[in-house]
Amino acid sequence: MTQKDFSISIIRTLREHGHQSYLVGGCVRDLLLGRDPADYDVTTDATPKEVMRIFPQTYAVGAQFGVVLIPLPKTSSGSSQENKPVISSEAETSQSEVSAQSRDLASSNSKANAVEVATFRSDIGYSDGRHPDQVRFSKSPQEDVQRRDFTINGLLLDPISNQVLDYVGGRRDLDAKIIRTIGDPAQRFAEDKLRMLRAVRFAARFNYAIEPETLSAIQQLAPQIHQVSRERVRDELTKMLTEGHARPAFLLLAQSGLLKEVLPEIEKMKGVEQPPQFHPEGDVFIHTLLLLEKLPHPCPPTLAWGALLHDVGKPPTFRVAPDRIRFDGHVEVGVKMAEEICRRLRFSNDDTEQILALVNNHMRFASVQQMKDSTFKKFVRMPRFDEHLALHRIDCLSSHGDLTLYDFTREKIAAMPPDSVRPAPLLTGADLIAAGYTPGPRFKEILTAVEDAQLENRLHTSQEAMDFVRTNFLMQ
Numbered sequence: 001m002t003q004k005d006f007s008i009s010i011i012r013t014l015r016e017h018g019h020q021s022y023l024v025g026g027c028v029r030d031l032l033l034g035r036d037p038a039d040y041d042v043t044t045d046a047t048p049k050e051v052m053r054i055f056p057q058t059y060a061v062g063a064q065f066g067v068v069l070i071p072l073p074k075t076s077s078g079s080s081q082e083n084k085p086v087i088s089s090e091a092e093t094s095q096s097e098v099s100a101q102s103r104d105l106a107s108s109n110s111k112a113n114a115v116e117v118a119t120f121r122s123d124i125g126y127s128d129g130r131h132p133d134q135v136r137f138s139k140s141p142q143e144d145v146q147r148r149d150f151t152i153n154g155l156l157l158d159p160i161s162n163q164v165l166d167y168v169g170g171r172r173d174l175d176a177k178i179i180r181t182i183g184d185p186a187q188r189f190a191e192d193k194l195r196m197l198r199a200v201r202f203a204a205r206f207n208y209a210i211e212p213e214t215l216s217a218i219q220q221l222a223p224q225i226h227q228v229s230r231e232r233v234r235d236e237l238t239k240m241l242t243e244g245h246a247r248p249a250f251l252l253l254a255q256s257g258l259l260k261e262v263l264p265e266i267e268k269m270k271g272v273e274q275p276p277q278f279h280p281e282g283d284v285f286i287h288t289l290l291l292l293e294k295l296p297h298p299c300p301p302t303l304a305w306g307a308l309l310h311d312v313g314k315p316p317t318f319r320v321a322p323d324r325i326r327f328d329g330h331v332e333v334g335v336k337m338a339e340e341i342c343r344r345l346r347f348s349n350d351d352t353e354q355i356l357a358l359v360n361n362h363m364r365f366a367s368v369q370q371m372k373d374s375t376f377k378k379f380v381r382m383p384r385f386d387e388h389l390a391l392h393r394i395d396c397l398s399s400h401g402d403l404t405l406y407d408f409t410r411e412k413i414a415a416m417p418p419d420s421v422r423p424a425p426l427l428t429g430a431d432l433i434a435a436g437y438t439p440g441p442r443f444k445e446i447l448t449a450v451e452d453a454q455l456e457n458r459l460h461t462s463q464e465a466m467d468f469v470r471t472n473f474l475m476q
Contacts, residue, residue, distance in 0.1 A: 006072050007040035007115045008159045010055070015160075017054055019046040020141060022156040022165065024118070029152050032164070032174060033206075042117045043156065045139045051117050065135055066119035120144035142167045149188055149195045150202065151180045177208040185217035193228045196221065197236040200256060204240060204249035215256060222257035233262055234345035241304035246292035265337055266308065268315045275324040279399045284314045290398035296390065302351055303387040306358030309338040310391060313359075335360045354384060358391055365392045365405045368412075374455035377421045380413055426454055426465035435466060436475055446473050 001009075007023060014021040021044040027037035044051065051068045052058045058070050120138040138144055145154040151173045156165035164171065168182045179199050181188040189195050196218045203210050210218070225233065240249035250266070253259035260267040269285035281287055291307045313334025317327045338359045342352040364379060371379065382388060393406050413421075427450050429443050437446070446469055453459045459468055 001072060003040050003072060003112065003115060004037070006070075007042055010042055010070060010115055010117065011044075011159060013054060014042075014044050014046055014051075017046070017050075019044050019050070020120075020139075021046070022141060023159055024145075024156050025148070025153050028155040028157040028164070029170070029174065031157065032155070032171070039112060040115055042115055043120060043141065043144060044117060045120050045141075046117075047119055047137055051119070055117075066121045066137060068117045069114040070117055071114045122147055141165060146182060147191075148182055149192075149198065151182055152202070154182050173211075177206065178211050179203045179206075179208050179214060180211040181214050181217075185214045186221065189217055189221050189224075193221070193224050194232050194236060196225060196256070196258060197228075197233065197240075197262075200249055200252045200258065201236060201240050201243070203252055204245040205243055207245070207248070210252070210256075218256045218258065222261050225258060225261050230344060230346050234347065237262065237345075238301050238304070241292065241295070241308060242297075242299045242301055244295075244297035244299075246295055246304065246308075247289045250289060250292060263341070265312050265315075265341060269311070272315045272318055273325055274314075275326075277324070281399055284311050287311065287398055291391075291394050294394040294397055300384075300387060302354040302358065302384070303390055305342075305347075305351075305355045306362075306387065306391055307394065309334065309341065309355065310359050310362045310395065312337045312341070331360060331363055354387070357382065358387060361388055362391055362395060365409065368405055368409050372452075372456060374452035376412065377416070377455045380409070381421050420455075420457075423454055426450060426459060426462045427469070431462070431466070432469070435469070437469075437473075438475075442473070449473075 007027075011021040011023070021042060023031075023040060024043040025041045027040045030037040046054070048060060048066055048068050051070075052060065055068075055070050057073075058068050060068050120141055120143065122136050122138055122143055141156055145156065145167050148154045148168075151168045151170040153170070154166075154168040155170040156167075157163070158165070169180075173180050179202050181195075181199075199210055199214060199218060202208065240246060240253075243249075250259065253262070254267065254270075266285070266288070269288055270283065272284040274282070274284060274287065279287055281290055288308065288311060291310070292304075295304055295307060311330065311334065313330035313332070313336075314327045316337075317330040317333050319326055319328065335356055338356055339352065342355055347355065361379075361382070368376060368379070379385075389406070389409060392409075393403065396403050396406060425447070427447065429439065429447070432443060432446060433439060437443070449472065450459065450465050450468060453468060454465070459465050
């Protein structure tokens, strides 16, 4: 059963039990735009306890806010995840135990494998800038939608009659291609500061304009984005970078004043000139925007962030030399800056390592034609080298347009047998010990020299490798 079919079956079941129920939010917006929704949400006047009584296989990820998840039923092929133990409103379970169970269940189920069911409600107070201080359940869908973020996300759909309920002017704004908050924008953003970034992302994704009063509120409140957790900011920025509309998103971030708050290092790229013979496109900010425009879709998040940060070290290293504009050491400086950004936004260690590798190696393509075979092979066998190659390609296309080095790299890789790039080692440390060499720091030097000679096709057998060692490295 698809998530759409399952959400409709939930609505039918709730109505059979005497409750109002509709599709709500982004799925309604996307259906009206002719897009395939990523997921489906249901809203109802049934309380969380009533929902969990009707659907015993549920888990309460936010019951205190009126939100319950209902997992898709397991199919005969086992493609959907198996339903988890019941968290029933009638079970004799403490609130802490319920919360622990909910966290466990939520971690093992994704939104794609469940339908979110939210009770009609109104929210009172947002002292932490994210969660309501008090929730009052309601019987009115019209009251419920008033708490939501944007008019285009405040539409309700009766999937049985195909009737759209629009209490906030969402259809009008869809037709006009406008992002507008529901009600007072300052109040909506005060409730959850992340909504400012979401406004930018939706405007970029749909190629909509942000309504002037809404944009003005973002510009005034942009410094308050720091109240949002860094993980949530990172995830929102990653969506902007990978959804296929990164350039307009970052232009809007700059226009709204959010860019200098969340990524001041990118804001400082503006107006930093580059040598026209290599960068006829313009300054560092323009060059970076052009890269973002050329990111593939879908795009690995690490590649997207690598593209965004590859020249982050240029503004602090800018200087005008007698011959031309120079950015001495911008790669090394950029790696340190990118590391600070990744730490600040709390990237995983694996993602940080790859992003830093992209920044650190993006200039190495300039010397691929002069590299020894051993150097070249070690270069192209870096983890996820396809991202390095993709970054080099869009870097070239966003500046001088010359793909000579990109084509050379691809052709040379294609001409090399895979086992010549990652051959089995001819010697190990144990072999050196057996030959009489004393273990120590020299082993790394010796084995590296053997590997380089092997990669350059100068050594083919273990005996040749041992002869090479005895000739070039005296025993100590």
